[in-house]
Amino acid sequence: MKRQVFLVGYRATGKSTIGKELASAINWKFVDLDKEIEMLSSKSIRKIFEEDGEDKFRELETEALRCFSKEDKVVISTGGGVVIKEENRRIMENGFVVLIESSMETIIKRMKADSSRPPLTTLTLEEEVKKTISERKPFYEKVYHIKVINENISIESLVQLIKNSLPFNLH
Numbered sequence: 001m002k003r004q005v006f007l008v009g010y011r012a013t014g015k016s017t018i019g020k021e022l023a024s025a026i027n028w029k030f031v032d033l034d035k036e037i038e039m040l041s042s043k044s045i046r047k048i049f050e051e052d053g054e055d056k057f058r059e060l061e062t063e064a065l066r067c068f069s070k071e072d073k074v075v076i077s078t079g080g081g082v083v084i085k086e087e088n089r090r091i092m093e094n095g096f097v098v099l100i101e102s103s104m105e106t107i108i109k110r111m112k113a114d115s116s117r118p119p120l121t122t123l124t125l126e127e128e129v130k131k132t133i134s135e136r137k138p139f140y141e142k143v144y145h146i147k148v149i150n151e152n153i154s155i156e157s158l159v160q161l162i163k164n165s166l167p168f169n170l171h
Ligand code: S3P
Pocket: 009, 010, 011, 012, 034, 045, 078, 079, 080, 081, 082, 117, 118, 120
C-alpha cells in the first residue's frame, strides 16, 4: 500500500480540518484537493461550477487527484463527489481511505453557515443533501478502509483514532 491517506465523505463532514490535523500529527504533507483545484485554475470552486460547469470541475478534480497521488507520505482531503468516478476510486484504493460521516442534520447546519459550496442540483438544500448522500453511499462504502463519525467528538480524538488505525510504520 502506498504511504497515502485519503479522506473521503460527504460535504461539510470535516475532511479538511481533520486532514490538516492528521497530517501535522504524523508529520506528513497535507493536500486539500479543492484548494489545489482552485489554485490550478485561479478560480473558486463556486466560480468553476458557475462558469465552466460540473463536468469541467470533475475533470480538474481527477487531474489533481492523479497528480497528488504520486506523492509519498501525504494526507489528501477530497471533495464530497470524488467517489463517483471509478478512476478516482482506483487511485485512492492504492492508499488508505478514511470515510468521515456526520448526520444529515449536522451537514445541513454546517452547509447553511457556509456559502462557498455551490449547489449540485436545483433542489432545496435539504432535498439535495438527502438525494446525493443516498446516491453516493454505495461508492463511499465501496472505497473506505475505516469509517469514523464526526459527531459530538473533538477533532483531537478523531485524529488520534485515525492515527491509531493507520497501517503504516510511522517511525
Ligand atoms: C462537491 C464537494 C465539494 C467540492 C465541490 C463538489 C460534491 O467539496 O469538491 O463543490 O460534489 O460533493 P467538499 O466536500 O469539501 O464540500
